[in-house]
Amino acid sequence: LARVAEGLGWRAWCLDVREVSGKGDLEKYLQRERVDGVLGVHAHRAGRLLVGSPVPYCILLGGTDANVFVYDTRKRAVMSDAVKGSRTLISFGGGMLSRMQRHLDYAGPAVLMPQSVAPPSTAAPGGAWAGGVPPGAAVFVLPCGLRDVKDPSYLVDAFRAWHAEDARVWLLVIGPILDNDCASRLFSAIGGGGGGGGGRAR
Known part of the structure; x- marks a missing residue:
């Protein structure tokens, strides 16, 4: 803004x-x-x-x-x-x-004001922040502060199953930890420690 x-x-x-x-x-x-x-x-x-x-x-x-x-x-x-x-x-x-x-x-x-974003091509997932997501992946980006009202842990099983069928499919959650309990549930669900590429689910 x-x-x-x-x-x-x-x-x-x-x-x-x-x-x-x-x-x-x-x-x-x-x-x-x-x-x-x-x-x-x-x-x-x-x-x-x-x-x-x-x-x-x-x-x-x-x-x-x-x-x-x-x-x-x-x-x-x-x-x-x-x-x-x-x-x-x-x-x-x-x-x-x-x-x-x-x-x-x-x-x-x-x-x-309907929400819409047109990120520049330089904003495409890549580098360390993408957590090892391979080139050519179909990446779904969820920008949110981790808290109960925006708890993405309910998506983990669905994306894990989808990723098993098509390894190109990834869910990338980007945002600060606003609620430690919510973040712990998410990291537990995906079997990672969170932060950077530490919380990937396959």
Whole structure:
């Protein structure tokens, strides 16, 4: 997102909400950098820091917002306050958008932005990060932070069976470990230690 913004001639910063101690800390950062607008990724994670922000902001909904946090009364209240204070609500899916509008009692501006990615050819799997995937493989890439709501362990048996029939088929999971128990289940299911090429299933 920052690269797109910079390509349009804007200055852009990426700030991890895990590195922000609270709303006051964020406001100081926004003032120091003279930020004109904020795109908050996730209605709860970013939204809790943006409620009442003096800087205009938009909220990009995340799957965890719609599938987990919305069922927690306290988190739902925070998300509702966050989206009602935003300039617009952005969602990658129509179903998610309508569900969140209903749950959060939000009738303000909303943008539906279907997800699509056209990676450059240099982004094709290769090198050490591909975990020894051979050239010519049919690679299914699942980018996700390992946690219960994005637990890819249910795919392991299906891909193992498919790989046994056609050795070109691989599943490549790329992302940080956000929940150690979830990661342990995945690594146990594939019989590897995780990290780099350590967790391949055949």
